[in-house]
Every structure is written in structure tokens, then in C-alpha cells.
Amino acid sequence: MCSLAADLATLFVAFALANLLVIGKFVGEPAKPHGLVMFAMIAPVYALLAIQAGVYGIRSLAAVRETILRACWAFAQAVMLMLVIVYFGKIAEQLSRLTFVVGVGFSLCGLILLRPVMARLIPRMIGEMPAIAVVIVDSVPFTAPTGTVLLDARVLGIDPVRHDAEMAARLASAVGHAERVIVACPSERINDWSIALKSLEARGEILVPELMRFAPAKLDEYDHHPTLVVAGGPLQYRDRIIKRLFDVLVAGIATLLLSPVLLLTALAVKLTSPGPILFRQQRLGRDARLFSIYKFRTMRSDMTDHAAAQLTQRSDPRVTRVGAFLRRTSIDELPQILNVLKGDMSIVGPRPHAPAARAADKLYWEVDDRYWERHCIKPGITGLAQVRGHRGATNAHQDLIDRLQSDLEYVTNWSVWRDLRIVFATLRVLVHDKAY
Structure with a gap:
């Protein structure tokens, strides 16, 4: 992520400097798009192509020459795509050709010079590199x-x-x-x-x-x-970056759009029952590491089950009246956007479970040996199992097996497009009768 940010900063400086040298201003003339507009057209495309080409990662720090070639090729592809857009958009006459040529030249020089600098700087910044x-x-x-x-x-x-x-x-x-x-x-x-x-x-x-x-x-x-x-490890390094960018983008937009709902829900929880607004519970995350998940509190504070030792039942006396509504509409899960921004969770992935959760009379991993395979990826706010209707209490072993099948299918067939489809499919199942 540091290398990606450094590359984008390099492109920004290159086109801004080209604009200053050619036009005499950073902003440019009102009637002519300037270098910063060119940067805005090229940078996002370059970022996606560079990630796909494997420009970033631990191995790239050791293979500087190969990484330079990959970065330059990704930049050349981004430039060519921009030229195609300019041609078919019939906006070539509005561009400063000299600014474009100088900006491209500065960008290539910057990307080439940046690679050996980052190879030396990143290990000093983060200390000992993780073992491959x-x-x-x-x-x-x-x-x-x-x-x-x-x-x-x-x-x-x-x-x-x-x-x-x-x-x-x-x-x-x-x-x-x-x-x-x-x-x-x-x-x-x-x-x-x-x-x-x-x-x-x-x-x-x-x-x-x-x-x-x-x-x-x-x-x-x-x-x-x-x-x-x-x-096998389901995601390559570049796939993890793409998935993380997707998570941050969706979580950021969701935070802005849902802020009124979050504030009103927090107020309703606080005014209708004593205790904290948020409920925190230890869940199993990626690599089966424990993390604290955030939810709006839906139970009476004196009856809260932090270990999830007892499954919630229909008409559960522990659940408050507001809490029942929040569970039924899935609003109680919204604070997990914070978990996504922190990096503990993804927008899409297998739902995280508490270590003490059971299917009927057995712990989850005692029901099926494949259970741990679902932890090779970050857990999600929503997932394939949820949109297929496999949610709610696990009163029987088959309840767990059904959702496990979907989780393993998701893990072995991940793509960012599938994540997007699951997000839209989730909108249709937000309100359901299996949440209580």
C-alpha cells in the first residue's frame, strides 16, 4: 500500500510540474484541461493495472528491475487507454499536448527512480520484513x-x-x-x-x-x-489489494450514506435501555485470529452473552424491543463497517463466528473437519451463505453444513465482481424472519 501511494504521488507531482513548466500555472487556463486532469484520467487505471501486474508486494522489493518493467508497462497501458478515450471523446483539441508529453516523461522517470528508493526505504520504515x-x-x-x-x-x-x-x-x-x-x-x-x-x-x-x-x-x-x-491460500497478493480497495471504497461510501441511520439507531439504543450503545464480542477472523466485532447492542446489558454460549431463540427475553427490530432488519450489523475500515473484516466474506458457537450439541469445528478452511480469508459483513438464506440459529448440524458449503464455494471462487453481485443481492434479504 505504501508503494502504491508513492506511485500515485509521483504521477501527481509529475503532471503538476509539467503543467507548471508548460502553462506557467498548476491550475492551468480555464478553457484548457491541465495536467491534474490528465493525472485524474491516468492514475486510477494505472493503479488497477499495476496491482494486476504484480508491481506491489514483498517479492517486488527484491526484484527491482522486473518491477520497473512491470510498472512502466502498466503506465504505458494506462496512457494508451487515455489516448483512446481522448480520441473517441473528441476532446484532443482541448488538451495541451506538450503538457501531456512532458507529464508522461516525468512520470516514467519518477516510476523508474522510485523503485530502488522504495526497496531501501520500506524495510527501514516497517522494520524486519515478514518471512515469505x-x-x-x-x-x-x-x-x-x-x-x-x-x-x-x-x-x-x-x-x-x-x-x-x-x-x-x-x-x-x-x-x-x-x-x-x-x-x-x-x-x-x-x-x-x-x-x-x-x-x-x-x-x-x-x-x-x-x-x-x-x-x-x-x-x-x-x-x-x-x-x-x-x-493453496485463496487470494494472491494483488487480489488482496484489490479486495482491500473494494472494502475501503464501499465502507467509506456506506459510512457517508448511512450516517443518519447510524446516529438515529445509536440514540434509540441509548434511550430505550441502560448500557452501552455498541456490543463487542470476540469472533474468529482471518487465520482464525480473534478480533472484537462491533454491533449495536440488542440485548439487555445484564443478560448480554459475550461468549455466545447460548443461541438466541425466537421471542428471546434477553432481546430488547428495539433490539428485536434491529435484528430483524439487520441494522444491528451496521457498526461492522468500522471493522472493515480497521481491516479486521471485509464487506463480503464468510460470517465470523464466536469460538463457543455451537450447532445443536457440538462446537462448529466438531461438526465438519472443513470448518477451518473458511478462515483463510477475512470474514465479511455479508456473504454467499447469507444471500442464499443460510442464516439465523444453527439448531441442527445441517444448518452449519449448509452455510459452510457456501462459504467454501466463495473462498475457492473469489472475484471482485462476485463481491459486487453479493452486495447487491444482500439488499434484497436485509429483512428476514430468521433473525431473532
């Missing part, structure tokens, strides 16, 4: 190459046999923001580690020395050891 690959050793001998981030599962208290929320959070904390997690373990524990790794956003692999005999059967390798890829 982390190796977890579980009860087997393993000699790692120099510089490897090596973790001992026993020392860290990570036991993949325990498929609970605490163990998932401990694993996520240990690997940090690694993009690749490799596990060396006994063959009898491969299945347990396979389940555990699926909860991570990172790509998960398991070292399988036995595959050395079957060279054609290798799926990947780490330091010349064959690995079995058991978790």
Missing part, C-alpha cells in the same frame, strides 16, 4: 538451509490433533504473515496438519520425503525436498 516461508518441525529431524525461519511445534505448544479455536489462533500467531508454511512431520500426523494448515491465508505444504522415490509425482519442493501442497 516458514518451516514448522513436528517431532522429526530436519536440517534447514541458512536463513530459514524454523519453528518447533512442541516448543510453541502447537498440536494439530487439537482442531479447536485456541490451537488455530496459536498456529496463526506463530507463522505471522508468511506467504508459505512448510511442515515437517511424521506420516501419521499429515492428515491433522493438513486440516490445521487450511485455516491459514498462506499456502500450506507438508514435506513428504517418501516422494523422493517418485520424482514425477512431486507437487512442489522446498530446499530440494518434495512437498505435498495441502492448502
